[in-house]
Amino acid sequence: MVSERKRVWLLSDGQPGHDSRSQGIVHALAEVMPLDVQVVELKMRMGLARNALRYLLNHTHGPLPPGLLKLFYRMNSLPEGQCDLIVSAGGKTSFANAWLARRSGAKNIFAGTLRRLQARQFSVVMTLEPVPGANNNLVVPLLPTTIDLKSVAEQGECLRKELAGDGRRYWLMLLGGKGAGYGYRQRDWMYIARIMNRLADRHGIRWLLATSRRTGAVGEQMLRRYINTDCLARACWSESGEKFQAQACLGASDQVFVTEDSMTMLTEAMSAQRPVYSLRPEHALPDNRYEQALLNYVDAGRLCRLSLAELVERPELFDERRYRPEHLPDSQLGKDLVCRLGWSVN
Incomplete structure (x- = not known):
């Protein structure tokens, strides 16, 4: 020292x-x-x-x-x-x-x-x-974050015990919003809700969900309206001022889905060594630097990129392939x- x-x-x-x-x-x-x-x-x-x-x-x-x-x-x-x-x-x-x-x-x-x-x-x-x-x-390979693997494991185990009731697995959905060249219409939020419903039914899981300030009131209203409540284990709504427990939710989750506009949430999920899937809306025009960073993560096996429009029509495109970043x-x-x-x- x-x-x-x-x-x-x-x-x-x-x-x-x-x-x-x-x-x-x-x-x-x-x-x-x-x-x-x-x-x-x-x-x-x-x-x-x-x-x-x-x-x-x-x-x-x-x-x-x-x-x-x-x-x-x-x-x-x-x-x-x-x-x-x-x-x-x-x-x-x-x-x-x-x-x-x-x-x-x-x-x-x-x-x-x-x-x-x-x-x-x-x-x-x-x-x-x-x-x-x-x-x-x-x-x-990854910009540093506050994510600590020991805390992720400990807090995740505590959250799993708190949520346990039906023995189902948990997946995490992290939602950003407009920014970094990405735009979201009401249809995109509806797609996300339908994807969550279909994947929960198809894979027998329940969702942990966190929105951000960029999701906005309209986005949250659409999600609340279309997500089936029985597939949602816990939700942290930004508009309600709820504090998101990142390390606990990451630790309790087997898979993590993140809207592609948020490099911070993507990086934190990869730093937690979880399989990470980015969700791309129809309007997506990131600059070259941002796009290249995403491509590098894909090439390194850290990230799988998915289109909202394709996934909502063909949920079978998601096959639980596991992408684990090298920490x-x-x-x-x-x-x-x-x-x-x-x-x-x-």
């Missing part, structure tokens, strides 16, 4: 997917070294600020005025004292990450796509695909990061 406790600032833009990646990085590091983590919440004031921030950072090398950063971000006060490491995920945090690292002299890790921001701004750039010419690029232990990821940062591990 590293004897010296490192002070870490985790930059949060409030988006659950980005926070999950950042916290996953911190969790991996914490497996091999002691950390003192403090969260710095921030929001970019306007989208156009990205161009100005990118230009300033790419065309300068020294520290930039700390007060100037607040022209671009609404942010809480920085923790007192210096930090050793800054961690963030999501494009809008990348500029603040680089800016604050220059100011403090701290090392920094960014997880995500650079979008024309130079890689030299970071000590480590963590991505799914190689960044050309970046020696500080750590390519990972990179947190301890190994933490050691890789420590090595990249130039720190020593005893």
Whole structure:
């Protein structure tokens, strides 16, 4: 173990997917070294600020005025004292990450796509695909998440005992909504409900269901209307403010279905080492980077992609083929990061 406790600032833009990646990085590091983590919440004031921030950072090398950063971000006060490491995920945090690292002299890790921001701004750039010419690029098979396999197993077993009554198996349906180039009409939500009904009847299972804020009121209304209540073991409706117990539901499930728009939910399901199936609506136009990431998961045997329109007509297309991702232990990821940062591990 590293004897010296490192002070870490985790930059949060409030988006659950980005926070999950950042916290996953911190969790991996914490497996091999002691950390003192403090969260710095921030929001970019306007989208156009990205161009100005990118230009300033790419065309300068020294520290930039700390007060100037607040022209671009609404942010809480920085923790007192210096930090050793800054961690963030999501494009809008990348500029603040680089800016604050220059100011403090701290090392920094960014997880995500650079979008024309130079890689030299970071000590480590963590991505799914190689960044050309970046020696500080750590390519990972899955971006880190807060999913912990031990907790998944323990919480899943508790949930199974709580739900047990008829001895049936449980499958999990995770629903996002409009975003990442995907659009959902009322017909798509009706398709999802019918698929759940038919697969439950065909395979003798019951469903665990979780919606998200992007599912929206209309989507939830359609699902409530068309899903047969006897095939639903538990539902977490976002519009009702219910908290989704991700690790418990993942642990209790034999199969996981995820709408293809949510890379965060897909990654968490794959990190839990469950067979994962993505559901694609009729209107699906992801950008090349997103599409390539999905194709890579398919090629690696981590993911099976399914069309809603095809599956609702032919439920036999689903044959319970099992796709299990290769898990990179947190301890190994933490050691890789420590090595990249130039720190020593005893």
